[in-house]
């Protein structure tokens with residue numbers, strides 16, 4: 001008898017609509033299906049926004065042996081909640097967690113939940129090993145399988161991190177889109193207009209900013225342009241997508257790959273519009289020109305701060321000049337310019353806040369998206385916050401339980417601002433910049449959106465929800 005596998009995508013960012021495909025879980029679903037011939041049931045709580053009662057009734061009417069669950073760190077508390085529910089419904093079910101919520105705090109999650117085992121890295125290979133093992137053995141007999149943290153009784157055992165995949169094209173896959181409620185994702189664009197879907201085409205980043213968790217390390221590994229083109233052709237044919245947003249850690253890390261991809265998109269999918277993440281020190285005139293020619297309408301940048309001192313303190317390896325150059329290039333090619341900032345690095349003070357304000361005013365950037373610096377587990381900033389006593393060692397669980405979107409204030413890492421002072425400072429900076437930058441006239445903005453998106457822009461200006469999302473999430477109304 002084959003194992004019955006359920007995959008759960010917990011809810012995240014409930015203040016917004018579900019816009020982002022659960023890539024990790026959906027890739028594993030595809031691999032399990034292809035390699036083991038098991039048809040997993042995918043419960044996408046995030047997309048459907050199921051109530052707890054609804055999830056309970058779904059699980060009560062099903063038979064299952066193994067539950068896979070995962071997501072970003074704000075779902076830590078939801079994993080604990082669902083693990084409890086699952087064990088109440090089916091005490092024998094094995095619960096395996098993964099993704100950054102689990103692998104950045106594996107021991108903490110195991111100790112504070114009914115999760116049985118945690119994947120310590122990429123899941124593609126090791127999920128097959130463990131499910132194969134579970135066909136014939138109890139979990140406690142499988143602790144030799146590499147890549148997991150196991151909870152056996154009160155003991156936590158780690159069998160080591162899984163080796164990083166060497167060839168993503170061969171060893172990974174595209175998400176099992178057909179198991180997801182794609183109608184929901186496609187009707188809630190994240191960056192573009194029309195039917196917009198996100199895609200992750202690489203793993204790892206050669207930089208090491210102190211606020212960033214890098215589960216895949218500094219070596220950049222990527223899908224080939226041919227793999228990406230095949231995926232895009234499939235998405236275009238099956239779901240008639242209009243827009244694709246690359247959400248990679250650092251899409252531009254390998255420029256040669258980007259040039260090749262641009263050429264192939266232009267040749268094979270000429271009508272596709274797309275966007276990507278960028279880094280101010282990696283863009284050149286030639287590169288941005290090639291991307292624009294291939295349908296790219298937006299390169300987003302995490303600028304973080306207008307103060308060089310703060311940028312250096314976070315090991316950003318970007319200069320204010322790089323940022324100005326990136327702004328100039330996006331504008332030269334008529335692209336959208338979603339940029340985000342952060343407030344509250346340990347070294348933040350009145351002067352650095354003033355520099356950020358002046359940077360925005362000088363470059364005519366409305367300060368739409370400014371997050372509170374949050375020390376997410378697995379980052380240098382988190383280690384420093386724990387060793388410096390800002391997060392008490394015996395209260396790490398409480399801290400992780402409190403994590404949400406970084407638009408919400410969680411912790412003050414600065415020496416010079418009080419909690420309230422920091423919250424007020426953020427509001428004051430946004431107001432200050434807004435009163436001084438020259439906002440586009442509505443007609444001007446409309447003309448720009450129409451020139452980029454053509455017919456897709458038709459009902460955009462009547463859609464209040466979408467307009468609000470685009471200003472609040474990354475300031476995608478900035479050109």
Ligand code: B12
Pocket residue numbers: 012013014020021022023024025027028067068069070071072073074096097098099100101104119121122123124127200204211212213214215216247248249371376377378379404405406407
């Ligand atoms: C795309 C993305 C987003 C998207 C959407 C993600 C989504 N699907 O919902 C958006 C833009 C919404 C987003 C938001 C945030 N994000 Co984000 N995001 C990412 C990014 C770039 C890619 C995630 C991804 O899909 N990767 C690709 C897939 C294939 O990898 P994966 O999910 O890890 O899955 C693999 C393994 O982990 C494993 N696996 C995963 N799940 C499971 C389950 C089981 C059972 C098993 C066995 C294995 C397994 O197998 C998979 C294949 O190998 C990552 C960066 C990164 N390097 O991961 C950050 C990242 C996950 N985000 C992060 C953060 C902090 C956030 C925010 C909290 C930031 C903020 N500003 O508030 C918000 C959360 C918003 C909220 N409260 O809802 C951090 C997490 C840090 C941490 N310690 O957990 C990361 C790591 C960024 C970083 N480098 O610091 N994010």
Ligand code: SF4
Pocket residue numbers: 205206207208209212213214249250279302
């Ligand atoms: S913030 Fe971006 S550039 Fe910095 S380490 Fe993370 S992925 Fe790389």
